[in-house]
Amino acid sequence: MxxxxxxxxxxxxxxxxxxxxxxxxxxxxxxxxxxxxxxxxxxxxxxxxxxxxxxxxxxxxxxxxxxxxxxxxxxxxxxxxxxxxxxxxxxxxxxxxxxxxxxxxxxxxxxxxxxxxxxxxxxxxxLPNLLVVNLDIPATTVPELIAHLKANPGRYSYASAGSGTTLHISGELFKSMAGVDITHVPYRGSAAAYPDILAGRVHMIFDNIPGALAQARAGRVRPLGVTSARRSPVVPDTPTIAETLPGFDMxxxxxxxxxxxxxxxxxxxxxxxxxxxxxxxxxxxxxxxxxxxxxxxxxxxxxxxxxxxxxxxxxxxxxxxxxxx
CATH class of the missing domain: 3.40.190.150 (Bordetella uptake gene, domain 1)
Structure with a gap:
C-alpha cells in the first residue's frame, strides 16, 4: 500500500x-x-x-x-x-x-x-432594578415624579454604578420614554452613590433590588417603581414603571x-x-x-x-x- x-x-x-x-x-x-x-x-x-x-x-x-x-x-x-x-x-x-x-x-x-x-x-x-428617590423629592409615584421633572428640566440627576450598566441604561430609557431632562452621574458601584443620594447631591437611582430595597426599608429613600415588565414578587406592592410608561422593561x-x-x-x-x-x-x-x-x-x-x-x-x-x- x-x-x-x-x-x-x-x-x-x-x-x-x-x-x-x-x-x-x-x-x-x-x-x-x-x-x-x-x-x-x-x-x-x-x-x-x-x-x-x-x-x-x-x-x-x-x-x-x-x-x-x-x-x-x-x-x-x-x-x-x-x-x-x-x-x-x-x-x-x-x-x-x-x-x-x-x-x-x-x-x-x-x-x-x-x-x-x-x-x-x-x-x-x-433581577430587575428599583427606582428610588431622595426623600426631599416631592413625588410618591412615577407619574408625580415625571411631572415634577418636566417642570424642572435639567435640575435633577440620577446615579448609576457606571456607564453601560443596567442602572445607567435604565435611566436613559426612562429619560427617553418619559421625555425628561435628568443628568447621569456614574459611580464605582451603586453603594458608593448612596451617601450623595441621601445628602441630596444626586436625587435618584435605578438600583438592583437588593441594595435599593435595603435603603428603602431603612427609611432612607422612597421606592417608586420596578423596572421589569411585571411586578416583582419581592416587592409586589410596588408598581412597575411600565404601568406608567407602557413597554418600559430593563x-x-x-x-x-x-x-x-x-x-x-x-x-x-x-x-x-x-x-x-x-x-x-x-x-x-x-x-x-x-x-x-x-x-x-x-x-x-x-x-x-x-x-x-x-x-x-x-x-x-x-x-x-x-x-x-
Missing part, C-alpha cells in the same frame, strides 16, 4: 477508535469537577446567586462545581477566559446583559465576539455559557442538570431572598434572547453617548 494511503487508513482507524471514547465522555458528563467562572467580585449578588446554583448542581450531579472569580473590565476578562477554555463542558460561567448585550455596542473593541465565541446553555436568573439577566463548540450531547446534559437545579423550590426561594427570579430556558431560547437584547439596547446606548474606546 502506498505510504499516503496507509497513513489515511491509520488516521481513519484512530478516529474510529476515539469516537466511542468521546461519545462515552459526553454521556458521562460530569465525570469530574466543573469550573464555573464568575466575572464579578466575590461576595456580590452575582457571586451569591452563582454559588447557590453551583451548590445545587453539585448536589444533583455528585460532582463539584468550583466557582472562580475572574474579575476585570466590567466582566469582559472573565468572559474572555470562558471563551478561550476547552470546549468540553468542564469550564462554564456567567454571561449576561452587561457582557453579551450591552458591551458589544458600548465598547469600541471587544476581546471576544458575544455571539460566535460562546455556547449558550440556559438563562439563570432575572432587567438584569444572566445566562450559563461555555466556549463555542461544546458537543450537543454535552450541552443537552448541562441543560438538563441546570433545569433540575433552577426548578428546585429551595433554590427558587434562595433567589427570591436576593431579589432574583430563577429562569431556565432552552439553549436555543437563550441564544435568541441574547441577540434580541443586543438589538433592543443598541439604540438606547448610542443615544446615551456612552462609549468606551
Amino acid at each position: 502506498p505510504p499516503v494511503a496507509r497513513r489515511h487508513v491509520l488516521l481513519a482507524g484512530a478516529a474510529a477508535l476515539a469516537a466511542p471514547r468521546l461519545a462515552a465522555a459526553q454521556d458521562a458528563w460530569p465525570s469530574r469537577p466543573v469550573r464555573y467562572i464568575n466575572p464579578y467580585t466575590a461576595g456580590g449578588p452575582t457571586d451569591t446567586l452563582s454559588r447557590l446554583l453551583c451548590q445545587k448542581m453539585a448536589e444533583i450531579s455528585g460532582q463539584q462545581f468550583v466557582v472562580e472569580n475572574r474579575t476585570g473590565s466590567a466582566g469582559l476578562v472573565g468572559n474572555q477566559a470562558i471563551a478561550q477554555s476547552p470546549a468540553d463542558g468542564y469550564t462554564l460561567g456567567l454571561g449576561g446583559i452587561a457582557t453579551h448585550a450591552i458591551a458589544p455596542t458600548l465598547y469600541a473593541r471587544m476581546p471576544f465576539d458575544a455571539a460566535r465565541d460562546f455556547t449558550f446553555v440556559t438563562g439563570m436568573w432575572q 432587567s438584569s439577566w444572566t445566562c450559563l455559557c461555555g466556549p463555542a463548540g461544546i458537543p450537543p450531547a454535552t450541552v443537552a446534559r448541562i441543560s438538563a442538570l441546570a433545569r433540575r437545579a433552577l426548578e428546585d423550590e429551595g433554590l427558587k426561594r434562595g433567589y427570591l431572598d436576593q431579589g432574583a427570579t430563577a429562569w431556565w430556558t432552552t439553549p436555543e431560547q437563550i441564544a435568541d434572547f441574547r441577540a434580541s437584547e443586543e438589538r433592543r439596547l443598541a439604540p438606547i446606548i448610542r443615544a446615551s453617548g456612552a462609549r468606551v474606546d
